[in-house]
Amino acid sequence: MTIVVIHHSSPQGDAALSAGQDLSRERNEPLLILDARSGSNAPGTDDLEHRAFIQKVQKALDSDISWNAELVEPGEDPPEAIMEHIRTVQPSIVVLGTRHRSAIGKMFLGHTVHRYLLEIDSPILLVKPSHK
Template sequence: MEHIVVGYVPSPEGVAAVDYAIKVARRGESRLVIVNSGVRGSDAHPAFASASEWDALAEQLRELGIEHEMRQPSSAQSPADEILAAAAAVDADMIVIGLRRRSPVGKLFLGSSSQQVILEAECPVVAVKRPE
């Protein structure tokens, strides 16, 4: 496995996705491409990682010796479009996304971004739940 794209949001689900991708990357010496964007590029959206969160994640990957690229587009499309575009650009072998718990009604739908990534990705997608 050469390239793993990770959809990251600053949440327990986002951290779980990164942790899973790190484990896979260490086994196969893969390169991680971390993608974070707010909805429609809004850096005020809670999904958009702050500079300190983003820098801390980059430092963690450096300390672990994980080859990586950080993408945080300021004029982003939807988060799903950004993840899919990154996967296409690097010819990703896998995409990793985090999933949050849903209500019974919410379980009928994964969430628009998650659902779009799973349905449109050209490579396998791993959906990681946060640890209990």
């Protein structure tokens, strides 16, 4: 099986990547790190985004972790595009980062995180960055 990490360039995405690495070690399963492309039509953007994404993942993960990273075409609905990709992979678990929420914010989690929680069939580990 595979562990999927939904990543975005933020402290929440970094927390998800770190938690995914820990799970990968515990379960001896490879990681698949997913993010959505920006959707820009500017020439060369796809290649630049892909290289930057791969470099960020390489820096964040230890060399003993087996992983693959993919940028998903966002289409009209980037979260749906990522969820569709996850459905084809059928991971053992999905790791997703979120930020600290106020009492009111906890009720709603955030639209995208809420969608992921409701629509992804695999187990989900929701993590937040540590406050140091």
